[in-house]
Amino acid sequence: MIRKATADDINETAEIYKELHEHHIQIRPDFYRSPDMDFYRSQLAEQLDYVFVIEDGGVIQGYAILYIDGRDDCIHIARKRCYVDQFAVKKEFRRQGVGSKLMQFIREYALENDCTVIELGVWYENYEAVDFYGKNGFVPRTLNLELKLKKE
Numbered sequence: 001m002i003r004k005a006t007a008d009d010i011n012e013t014a015e016i017y018k019e020l021h022e023h024h025i026q027i028r029p030d031f032y033r034s035p036d037m038d039f040y041r042s043q044l045a046e047q048l049d050y051v052f053v054i055e056d057g058g059v060i061q062g063y064a065i066l067y068i069d070g071r072d073d074c075i076h077i078a079r080k081r082c083y084v085d086q087f088a089v090k091k092e093f094r095r096q097g098v099g100s101k102l103m104q105f106i107r108e109y110a111l112e113n114d115c116t117v118i119e120l121g122v123w124y125e126n127y128e129a130v131d132f133y134g135k136n137g138f139v140p141r142t143l144n145l146e147l148k149l150k151k152e
Contacts, residue, residue: 001054001055001056002052002053002054002055002101002102002105003052003053003055004049004051004052004053005044005048005051005052005053005063006048007045007048009051009053009060010041010044010045010048011041012059012060013044013051013053013060013063014037014040014041014044015040015090016060016062016063016088016089016090017040017043017044017063017086017088018037018040019088019090019091020086020088021034021035021040022034023126024123024126027123027125027126028123028125030148047065047085050065050066050067050085051063051064051065052064052065052066052102052105052109054089054098054101054102054105060090061089061090061093061098062087062088062089062090062093062098062099062102063086063087063088063102064084064086064087064088064102064105064106065084065085065086065087066082066083066084066085066106066109067082067083067085068080068081068082068083068110068113068115069081069083079116079117080113080114080115080116081110081115081116081117081118081119082106082109082110082113082115082117082118082119083118083119083120084106084118084119084120085120087099087102087103087106087120089102099132100136103136106118118138119141120133120138
């Protein structure tokens with residue numbers, strides 16, 4: 001079942017958020033550091049209206065944070081987007097269809113909200129995630145590049 005998260009879900013969802021962030025730390029230790037658990041809980045509490053969880057048997061298997069916004073100005077075509085701020089499946093439930101179910105929910109949610117596009121960001125080095133999103137129809141739209149400079 002996929003549903004909006006409640007305050008009762010924060011602790012369990014924060015554990016998944018921490019797992020996701022620790023994966024990002026492994027990918028980019030030059031960019032991220034590890035906060036304490038209060039950080040994860042407070043971030044989820046602040047965004048609770050936008051958090052959706054996927055659960056089975058009372059166990060939260062993953063979550064997504066979704067924002068709907070739009071753009072309409074003199075140089076852009078009017079559009080409404082669903083932005084996936086976070087998407088995570090607990091490690092023990094990966095490769096079991098949980099992520100695909102959550103992604104299907106996001107598609108339906110975006111359509112119900114008259115969105116014309118779903119957008120998200122992913123680290124290039126997060127190869128499993130890049131592959132998953134590609135299999136779900138996502139394609140690159142822009143490419144952010146960096147040149148790391150060494151301090152001497």
